Amino acid sequence: MLSRTADHLYWMARYTERAENTVRMLDVSYRMSLLSGTNGGDTDSWSAILDISELSEAFARTGRPLTARDVIEFVALDRDNLSSVWNCLRAARENAHAVRGTLTAEMWETTNATWLEIRDMTPEKLQGMDLGEFFEWVKFRSHLLRGVTFGTMLHDDAFKFVRLGTYLERADNTARLLDVKYHSLLPRADGLTSSTDFYQWGALLRSVSAFETYRHVYRDVITPYKVAELLILNHAMPRSLHACVDAINDILGDIANLHSAEAARQAGELHATLHYGRMDDIFAAGLHPWLERFLVRINRLGDSIGEHFLVPVAA
Amino acid sequence: MSAEHDMTAAKPYDEMHAADGTVRAHYQPYADWLERTAHECIARKRKEADLAFHRVGITFNVYGAEGGKERLIPFDLLPRIIPGDEWRGLEAGLRQRVRALNAFLADIYHEREILRAGRIPAAQVLDNAQFRPEMQGVDVPGGLYAMIAGIDLVRAAGADGKGEYYVLEDNLRVPSGVSYLLENRKMMMRLFPDLFSRYDVHPVEHYPDLLLETLRAVAPAGVLDPTAVLLTPGAFNSAYFEHSFLAQQMGIELVEGQDLFVKDDTVFMRTTQGPKRVDVIYRRLDDDFLDPEVFRPDSMLGVPGLMSAYRAGRVTLANAVGTGVADDKSIYPYVPEMVRFYLGEEPILNNVPTWMLREPEDLAYTLAHLPELVVKEVHGAGGYGMLVGPAASKAEIEDFRQRILAAPEKYIAQPTLSLSTCPTFVDAGIAPRHIDLRPFVLSGGKEIRMVPGGLTRVAMKEGSLVVNSSQGGGTKDTWVVG
Numbered sequence: 001m002l003s004r005t006a007d008h009l010y011w012m013a014r015y016t017e018r019a020e021n022t023v024r025m026l027d028v029s030y031r032m033s034l035l036s037g038t039n040g041g042d043t044d045s046w047s048a049i050l051d052i053s054e055l056s057e058a059f060a061r062t063g064r065p066l067t068a069r070d071v072i073e074f075v076a077l078d079r080d081n082l083s084s085v086w087n088c089l090r091a092a093r094e095n096a097h098a099v100r101g102t103l104t105a106e107m108w109e110t111t112n113a114t115w116l117e118i119r120d121m122t123p124e125k126l127q128g129m130d131l132g133e134f135f136e137w138v139k140f141r142s143h144l145l146r147g148v149t150f151g152t153m154l155h156d157d158a159f160k161f162v163r164l165g166t167y168l169e170r171a172d173n174t175a176r177l178l179d180v181k182y183h184s185l186l187p188r189a190d191g192l193t194s195s196t197d198f199y200q201w202g203a204l205l206r207s208v209s210a211f212e213t214y215r216h217v218y219r220d221v222i223t224p225y226k227v228a229e230l231l232i233l234n235h236a237m238p239r240s241l242h243a244c245v246d247a248i249n250d251i252l253g254d255i256a257n258l259h260s261a262e263a264a265r266q267a268g269e270l271h272a273t274l275h276y277g278r279m280d281d282i283f284a285a286g287l288h289p290w291l292e293r294f295l296v297r298i299n300r301l302g303d304s305i306g307e308h309f310l311v312p313v314a315a
Numbered sequence: 316m317s318a319e320h321d322m323t324a325a326k327p328y329d330e331m332h333a334a335d336g337t338v339r340a341h342y343q344p345y346a347d348w349l350e351r352t353a354h355e356c357i358a359r360k361r362k363e364a365d366l367a368f369h370r371v372g373i374t375f376n377v378y379g380a381e382g383g384k385e386r387l388i389p390f391d392l393l394p395r396i397i398p399g400d401e402w403r404g405l406e407a408g409l410r411q412r413v414r415a416l417n418a419f420l421a422d423i424y425h426e427r428e429i430l431r432a433g434r435i436p437a438a439q440v441l442d443n444a445q446f447r448p449e450m451q452g453v454d455v456p457g458g459l460y461a462m463i464a465g466i467d468l469v470r471a472a473g474a475d476g477k478g479e480y481y482v483l484e485d486n487l488r489v490p491s492g493v494s495y496l497l498e499n500r501k502m503m504m505r506l507f508p509d510l511f512s513r514y515d516v517h518p519v520e521h522y523p524d525l526l527l528e529t530l531r532a533v534a535p536a537g538v539l540d541p542t543a544v545l546l547t548p549g550a551f552n553s554a555y556f557e558h559s560f561l562a563q564q565m566g567i568e569l570v571e572g573q574d575l576f577v578k579d580d581t582v583f584m585r586t587t588q589g590p591k592r593v594d595v596i597y598r599r600l601d602d603d604f605l606d607p608e609v610f611r612p613d614s615m616l617g618v619p620g621l622m623s624a625y626r627a628g629r630v631t632l633a634n635a636v637g638t639g640v641a642d643d644k645s646i647y648p649y650v651p652e653m654v655r656f657y658l659g660e661e662p663i664l665n666n667v668p669t670w671m672l673r674e675p676e677d678l679a680y681t682l683a684h685l686p687e688l689v690v691k692e693v694h695g696a697g698g699y700g701m702l703v704g705p706a707a708s709k710a711e712i713e714d715f716r717q718r719i720l721a722a723p724e725k726y727i728a729q730p731t732l733s734l735s736t737c738p739t740f741v742d743a744g745i746a747p748r749h750i751d752l753r754p755f756v757l758s759g760g761k762e763i764r765m766v767p768g769g770l771t772r773v774a775m776k777e778g779s780l781v782v783n784s785s786q787g788g789g790t791k792d793t794w795v796v797g
Contacts, residue, residue: 001568002584002585002586003574003587005568005569098550100563102563109370310587
């Protein structure tokens, strides 16, 4: 397939996934802010949201106060914030538009309809809405596109580039989410959690739709160690780093070309780290430095994929 | 110019109703159906069609509108119906005309016999801006230049009240609109399945198959399993929807100039598996932008080295480079002569009488009759840069007079044709609106083929004669029946 086509498909998937994960984060912080005791004014969790997406400086430049409403508006709808959900869905649709002939009719119509619906969304309109409903809507549009992609698209190379974009973005997003939350919720020395922390960790799990999964897997109280293990090493958990890297590794094997050995090597190395890694070692070295290093490696892998398969940056 | 008065009859020919108001036979089943169908139902179907077109994103980028906005082309639910025998006559005429046009192109880029025989003034051809000296002596597969031709037909009322078809212009460069033809049919079948059981409507859905066969048939000699691609200027082009639609329907890659490169006179596309050879390029890009090394050096849309590969016969361009010289409005008056010269036949389709303003006599006549005439720029297209005398204000006419006087050779004039009308759904109900017809004629291999009918364009404004979508025109589904 055309490299440019692969590039558009890959970014269509990445932007859609980013939009979904962004609202997952917003949703969880919003729900936390409704909990008694936090009084909706927990500025830490809102600044953490901005940190995750590396948006703190951009937000500061707007001069807005650090309130729930301001952060949500900025992250969800701000036209000037290129990572906002609004801009992600616009970019997803633009990428889809450029290759609509490669998409099935249902895929294009889903992406286009999502954009047409959010296009006129303003902070004023959002205020009149149930926020949770809006977050759910974004999530479900992403689910719908994914389902339509699986259910209608030929599972050929084009499909694989869509999936590659999804998993690369998801690996990045899950790692960021874990890193920031972990930072703000330093575990106590005894490894146990206070009741507030229980809600915080529970919320983190919910944000990746893994609360019930956790119960099912561990049948135990929620501990930071196990949450990290579930989201990093459990290969059966669809949003874990291990699951993402498994998928990336497989796809790179399928689409390999004469020049892609380096991308395959990087993915294989990353895969080995997760496949044979032990939680104790990760914690011993420090979770934060480990996650930071993972982010560097996953982004380097993204660069290699761009170089070997897609449209080289500034060709 | 004896036909002039007939063609501009005050009462245009109506496709559905005879002069006495009765319904023509081929519209009778539709009229019966319409009578029994509630207005609310049709209104609902109109909304449904609008929604569906928006959702599917069948849009048209309008030049000059702010930010190149995407807009829907108005789609009218009342079909234009053409009786089968009438169509078969048109079809024979279209085949003949396109054969002659291709013969003309092959001739002027080789022997130039028609010029030597004095049937067309040589200067008209050789000094024409659309004549490409780069094509001199280049052999193209099958001797075909215009594999895809869009021939615009209009129908005017004759003296006896019968409608007579005329060719308004030939489009031999990158004719567009066929995607609307196909989508309109799909939409009509979805909205009104019961109507299709009342009529034996000839199908059009196989157009992409015919087109793909045409493209493969003109591959360079010796290529057994040719790879064809569709070259688009990109997502901001007004016809981008059509480009992506056709590429998808044919299952070929939709490429931009940046996706292709030329090495050793061979064209390759950049794929995720490395370079892949390209044999046939269905290009929807004007000559000027094809190759910055030969044509416009500032073109970012083309492929450096493409012309060299093309001239070496290593890749086929469809349509060929340099077809514009045959559909130019200053060459148009000579097409009937081409039919006689190359085919030894009398033209089946009529040309509209045309005054060429580089001729002093024609110029004088035109200047004296501006309020009655249509004046067109020789190189204009898409309804831009034309004067419709009867619809223009005094000031507009005077303004145009000055433009003509400054460069008369740039203009031709024709009688203001009273284009036929077809009933059309408008806000106030159903009213006649002027229409034309663009059949798409495919030449590849031995046969010339087309799907029955074509794209019917309709001027949605009352009394307007301009059907171009860039000027607010709409479209209708076109049925050839029986």
